Amino acid sequence: MASLTLSPAEQDYITRGIEKGFRGDGRAGLDRREVTLRTNMISQANGSARCRTGYLGIGTDVLVGIKAEVCSWKPGEPEDKGTIVCNVECSPSAAQEFEGRGAEELNVELTQLLDRILNGPQSGIDLAKLCIIPKQDYWVLHVDALVLDVKGSIIDTLVWATRAALLSSKRPKVVVESIKDEDGNVHSEFDVVDDAEDQVALEGAENLPLTVTFNQIGKRYVVDASEQEEAVTQARLTVAVSPQTEICAVQKSGLMRGFPPSLLSEILQTARRIAREEFSRFNDLFTAANSTSAADEPSTGSTFLGTF
């Protein structure tokens, strides 16, 4: 992860502070910073969301866009399911080291993590509903995430934005009809209904998980580390929890140390415990974001930045 260079004195200051329960911005160990969420601001996309974690308009900023495309089935692919393709890119505007191929490793890591969470029954999304005609055509949902700013805790912000984008995504309705040709063979064809008002939401999106990332600093662990805290993090554990408090993914990262098994169990239990608050906080923000209807927005270009 992009990290600051801190002097040994600063590192010691942060580590000892956290061991005594003090964080730089006064939060408790399991508190998340202020989260701002906006949805549906990219009209060309089937769904979109922007999430920022941080205070005073500065923080980790991730923008996710969803595009739905129709794909032809090839032998060897699942016959009655659609698919989700993820791609995460860290923009050079986030950090200088991201220019050129600097962000390649981070992009791969985040893309694979998102793919692990979204593709498969653990995401809760009903992929069977994304099938149009079995063994012939299916919907592909492209989830493209752009990391605009990095101030610690990319994974959580990325997953919050992705969940919001998928929850608010809509794809056109499809009409399937059977056609009999001259030889008497029956085959199916589909037509996409070109009605912007009559669109289908993504089935099962409310089951999508959220992630909580625990950073181990010294002997304690904190949630939603700021940039400084990430620079002194020794090991990090990301846990994806579904609304039904099932564990959907677990991944450890960090080159310096591992977790004792007892600490690992404790972290998994904590993830379960705070998942409920995280989901209710997400739902409040999401409902607020969706309730701002298009009619209230000024039609100038500042909408995108607007009240964000």
Add this chain to the structure above:
Amino acid sequence: MSTNVVDRRRVNGPARSVEPLYTSADTAESFVNGREDKRTLDQVRPIFMKTGPLSAQESELSLSATASAASGSAFYEQGKIRISCAVYGPRQGRKSNARMGSFDCDFRYAPFSCSWKRRSHIKAADEKEISLMLEHAIAPAIRVEAYPKACIDAFVTVIESDGRAATIAAAINCISAALADAGIEMYDSVAACSMGLRGSQWVADCTQSEEDVSSCSVLIAFMPSADEITYILQHGKSTPEQTDQAVQTCTNLCTRVYAVICRYLQSSLV
């Protein structure tokens, strides 16, 4: 991965070719009469390991293995999984002002190694991610403060793969052995093991056919002497109790794998 990338450095086969499809679905259910290879549910596949260059000949005349460019290497087999690893280092690092050494890992599948598809020569995203995973799993075990300004590189090639999570676990074990062979200072060897969830039952060390029917897989890398889990990866959904159970069982299995690795390393010194 894009299929439009043209590989200009090699003589390529036809532009479009696919693997053959087996139309009859006569594949036996993996768990119908217990496991296919008659293992118990918590049994890991038999492990064979050899450190030193692959071409080493054992004879009365040769003093030691043929000189190899690598500082250390290992060949690891676990059931049908075959992995070879070469470690180079400590050698000059990229940053000349680094207080601590760096550990880099390069993981790749041989094109013929996987059952599901021929792999391209060009590194795919999952190979890049697995390289990072291996780094995160093994770096905590290396005494990097003993190698300032130096880097240690491990190059892993999967010759044959059988089960995605199991192959990554085997790669971790292989790298541990190769690092020991290279004489890199470590706190402890890292042993890894994987499990798959079938229904509500955790099954140790799943083969590819067993993994295809399991809903969740957990991979754990563990340092027994330090009592630290250096890596955990869960892919798929499970209840928190099931995850806890998997962590405990898998950690115990890692300790058993660790004993096997240590035995092989000790016998290689004789």
